Amino acid sequence: MSETIDVISVFRKKTIKPVRFRYAGKTHKITKILYTWVTREGSFPVHHFSVETKDGNRFEISLNSYTMNWAFDSAEPNV
Amino acid sequence: MPDPNCWTTERVVLHVDMDAFFASVEELCDPALVGRPVMVCGNRDTRTVVAAANYQARKYGISAGTPLGIAKAKCPGGTFVEGDPEKYVYASLRMNDVCRQFSPVVERYSIDESFLDITGTAKFFGGPLETGRRLKQRIKNEFGLTVSVGIGPNKILAKTASKLEKPDGLAMLTEADIPRRFHPMPVSEMFGIGDRTAEKLEKLGVETIGELAAVPPEVLGRIFGVVGRLIHAAAPGRDASPIIAEAETPPPKSVGNSYTLLRDSNDEDHLLRVLLGLASKVGRRLREHGTRGRTVTLTIRFYDFTTIARAKSLPIHIDRDKQIYDAARAIFICQRSKSPKYQVPIRLLGVSVSGLADQQTGSQGSLLDRNYWSKYDGMIRAADHIRDRYGERATTWACLVRRAENPRILSRKMAGLNSETRRN
Numbered sequence: 001m002s003e004t005i006d007v008i009s010v011f012r013k014k015t016i017k018p019v020r021f022r023y024a025g026k027t028h029k030i031t032k033i034l035y036t037w038v039t040r041e042g043s044f045p046v047h048h049f050s051v052e053t054k055d056g057n058r059f060e061i062s063l064n065s066y067t068m069n070w071a072f073d074s075a076e077p078n079v
Numbered sequence: 080m081p082d083p084n085c086w087t088t089e090r091v092v093l094h095v096d097m098d099a100f101f102a103s104v105e106e107l108c109d110p111a112l113v114g115r116p117v118m119v120c121g122n123r124d125t126r127t128v129v130a131a132a133n134y135q136a137r138k139y140g141i142s143a144g145t146p147l148g149i150a151k152a153k154c155p156g157g158t159f160v161e162g163d164p165e166k167y168v169y170a171s172l173r174m175n176d177v178c179r180q181f182s183p184v185v186e187r188y189s190i191d192e193s194f195l196d197i198t199g200t201a202k203f204f205g206g207p208l209e210t211g212r213r214l215k216q217r218i219k220n221e222f223g224l225t226v227s228v229g230i231g232p233n234k235i236l237a238k239t240a241s242k243l244e245k246p247d248g249l250a251m252l253t254e255a256d257i258p259r260r261f262h263p264m265p266v267s268e269m270f271g272i273g274d275r276t277a278e279k280l281e282k283l284g285v286e287t288i289g290e291l292a293a294v295p296p297e298v299l300g301r302i303f304g305v306v307g308r309l310i311h312a313a314a315p316g317r318d319a320s321p322i323i324a325e326a327e328t329p330p331p332k333s334v335g336n337s338y339t340l341l342r343d344s345n346d347e348d349h350l351l352r353v354l355l356g357l358a359s360k361v362g363r364r365l366r367e368h369g370t371r372g373r374t375v376t377l378t379i380r381f382y383d384f385t386t387i388a389r390a391k392s393l394p395i396h397i398d399r400d401k402q403i404y405d406a407a408r409a410i411f412i413c414q415r416s417k418s419p420k421y422q423v424p425i426r427l428l429g430v431s432v433s434g435l436a437d438q439q440t441g442s443q444g445s446l447l448d449r450n451y452w453s454k455y456d457g458m459i460r461a462a463d464h465i466r467d468r469y470g471e472r473a474t475t476w477a478c479l480v481r482r483a484e485n486p487r488i489l490s491r492k493m494a495g496l497n498s499e500t501r502r503n
């Protein structure tokens with residue numbers, strides 16, 4: 001199950017760019033957005049991001065455009 | 080197509096084939112996978128097969144369809160990634176958006192393949208080969224993915240050409256290339272010939288496409304039926320089949336869903352719940368398409384892969400979950416009671432509805448049931464609205480909800496479940 005997280009993000013010209021997020025008591029700075037994709041929950045888009053953080057780890061986070069909640073979806077196995 | 084870089088009035092078809100698509104998308108999501116053998120599969124804790132293998136994994140003899148256990152034995156150091164179909168569907172749709180910038184006539188042939196009719200548009204991009212080059216570049220720049228492009232005067236030659244220089248290839252086959260390049264190819268390379276057909280043909284001594292073209296159609300028809308005549312017609316490299324743009328896609332002839340159980344099961348209660356889940360999905364899809372059907376088909380695959388499909392035609396056209404479930408359940412019970420050989424563990428169940436007509440066709444219930452169906456339809460309408468707005472998982476039948484999950488329940492009685500299925 002996805003866990004709701006706090007994310008600092010930039011919304012600009014119809015694009016969403018997550019910058020930092022807090023997970024497991026730690027703030028992770030996003031250095032690279034590796035891949036993005038969009039799914040739907042009913043009539044609402046959910047924006048998914050595969051991101052790399054400053055410490056070299058990879059995470060998947062998503063933004064539900066209906067609830068406007070960010071969720072932590074997965075981390076690579078060594079995290 | 081005499082000159083590949085000049086506009087021509089002959090038909091020009093371009094085939095785009097994404098290279099190791101699922102694995103490539105996963106490599107984008109996790110660059111640490113690049114250069115390693117990567118296999119995309121289903122849930123790793125259950126029985127599953129490899130859905131896609133990258134080129135490094137293919138060196139170990141692994142391809143789509145290889146069972147996970149065999150893939151692990153062949154490539155113990157490989158990385159197995161649990162696939163995410165939504166990720167791939169989104170990438171596929173985006174890539175088709177790019178294709179539509181090169182031609183309005185784009186046929187999405189599968190999740191990782193498309194045909195474009197560039198007869199009228201190639202001139203704007205500098206000819207067919209230059210169109211292919213630009214399309215490849217656009218996809219590479221926008222998504223970081225490589226594709227192989229084949230160009231030909233028809234679908235058969237275009238698809239064959241896209242295989243010639245894989246991965247990241249660009250090749251063209253013209254009509255003049257048919258005797259020199261197309262006919263000497265092994266039959267297994269021809270569009271429409273699968274491994275089994277190729278094997279059968281090779282046993283008959285037919286090894287190349289040219290040899291296939293020389294076999295009388297009646298001989299192929301006798302051995303392969305309709306398929307035999309089709310492959311004979313394709314072997315000379317001629318094909319007039321059109322590129323069907325999405326807007327022109329004909330309505331479906333049937334709507335169906337199937338499910339492979341996590342473990343083979345002989346538990347009738349569990350199997351009936353799976354049937355209800357499948358019937359609900361089919362009913363929902365029928366209503367989305369605005370159609371109803373009058374033939375319900377149940378497919379059962381047993382533990383030993385023996386598969387049976389049995390159909391039941393109804394006097395009326397239906398789209399209600401309960402009616403589909405009742406018909407599928409009746410077939411299921413009938414088959415199970417017919418012979419002990421059908422009372423063995425089941426691996427897969429499938430439900431489909433065919434004989435489709437639009438939603439205005441047929442009546443769905445007798446006057447005696449009017450009150451019941453009126454309530455039922457109201458409930459289903461409400462449930463469909465909720466799913467439209469909040470997603471498919473927002474509501475389901477009570478008996479399909481496990482205790483641990485949030486029990487947003489629809490009426491058990493409405494589901495038409497009898498006592499043996501009321502477990503939760």
